[in-house]
Amino acid sequence: MTETLLAFFKALAHESRLRIVGLLAQREHSVQQLAALLDLKEPTVSHHLAILKEQGLVTVRAEGTTRWHSLDTAALETLSRRVLETQQPAAPLAADEDEARILAGFVDADERLKEIPASRRKRAVVLRWLMRMFEPGRRYSEAEVNAYLKSRHWDCATLRRELVGHRMLDRDAGIYWRLPKSQWRDERLEA
Amino acid sequence: MTETLLAFFKALAHESRLRIVGLLAQREHSVQQLAALLDLKEPTVSHHLAILKEQGLVTVRAEGTTRWHSLDTAALETLSRRVLETQQPAAPLAADEDEARILAGFVDADERLKEIPASRRKRAVVLRWLMRMFEPGRRYSEAEVNAYLKSRHWDCATLRRELVGHRMLDRDAGIYWRLPKSQWRDERLEA
């Protein structure tokens, strides 16, 4: 997904290729023509066209030994629409409906924690939500953990202690890591 | 125009920056957080953020010494819409209505010349249309001129002679260039 988008941007992130796209948007061109117009050698143009073809942005029609290249505007449209989709603010919410309601009460529009819930059950929901920031297997310095938690609430120290206390994060010698969910001591397991 | 588009693509044509945009699409982050998540050093992240800010894709909010970065989705939208505009097939047509009708008769959907008009007046219209391919001030080798004309009609030699005869192109020692319109000898002037 981000893979294909990256390739798309890379394909267009060069002056020569962008000019080629502009020329092909007007009409089809041969390699020679493009080389003359861009003041490049033919192999260079071939190289650029290969990259654009790889992204499906350019199609070819052979006529004798010359190859007429045109722009596939449909592909260009598809891909640039995908850029627009990228910006969707990403589903902030929850595992099941109960949790969703609780989170909605404590998390504001900016995805920050309004306050740390006093109720143990609600606090556990919030802690599970915070754990989404930590990847399994990755190791975090205490500074990293703090920076991360601080993006959600100013009192990162309390949150960090809570996460450790619930066996969601573990620590040794200043290094933190995420524990598997099976070891988490949250309200669901205590109930 | 192509200038700003190029900068836009360059800004997003790198894995780290694309991932930063993805993260900022979810919520605001500090430099430290991004560095930790991307496994990069802070100066590197600063560098990438500077590039994104230059394109107006990222905005900053200071809070003490930490700076919270967010994605400006409006800018992203504006720019990706501009990509869609690029592909408009470029107005093929004409100076005044008379010319438009004549061209429509001789130029096919692929922007190629169906035949060279026998009538002097119509031929002049077509030659003026062909001259749009040649930039004022630019020098063209005979091969370039031929390649260009061939993209419109197989008989590039005849077209080339006609253009020279009408004082639209001039030549010396195998090099061609476009003459100013004031010197063109087309039907409008002869009439």
Add this chain to the structure above:
DNA sequence: CTTGAAATTAGATACACATCTAATTAGATA
């Protein structure tokens, strides 16, 4: 089958830029 033209492929060189460390700036706190 040879020749010629258009394009691609291979390989070498050179330039752009991503990343790092070290040093500096800016803001907060004691």
Add this chain to the structure above:
DNA sequence: TATCTAATTAGATGTGTATCTAATTTCAAG
């Protein structure tokens, strides 16, 4: 003021890739 933290700037290094020349392929025409 001195100190600490977050971030940026400066400068060095290394990687990726754009471009070139030379060689090879593909197709058409003698």
